[in-house]
Amino acid sequence: QDELAQRLSVSTRTVRADITALNALLESHGAQFILNRGSGYQLKIDDASRYQTLQAERPRTLRIPRSGAERVQHLLLRFLTSAFSIKL
Numbered sequence: 001q002d003e004l005a006q007r008l009s010v011s012t013r014t015v016r017a018d019i020t021a022l023n024a025l026l027e028s029h030g031a032q033f034i035l036n037r038g039s040g041y042q043l044k045i046d047d048a049s050r051y052q053t054l055q056a057e058r059p060r061t062l063r064i065p066r067s068g069a070e071r072v073q074h075l076l077l078r079f080l081t082s083a084f085s086i087k088l
Helices: 002-008 012-027 048-057 068-081
Strands: 031-036 040-045
Touching: 002 012, 002 040, 002 068, 012 031, 031 048
Parallel strands: none
Antiparallel strands: 031 040
């Protein structure tokens, strides 16, 4: 949480609130973010078929992040700055 908050210039409370909101959206798609102390957040897929349906419907971005750092930044920004209407 601390690293996400620092990288995105938000509070840890904002990170927790956004993850909670993401989990509410992901629940109906068979997935959730879980916090593992010491290793950070991980996406846990409880129902692979429902999650695959979600992945199939997601819009494709025009610019594909190339490096690991770009991918991390892209995902973090999408997860934490959306108005809770993001589809993974």
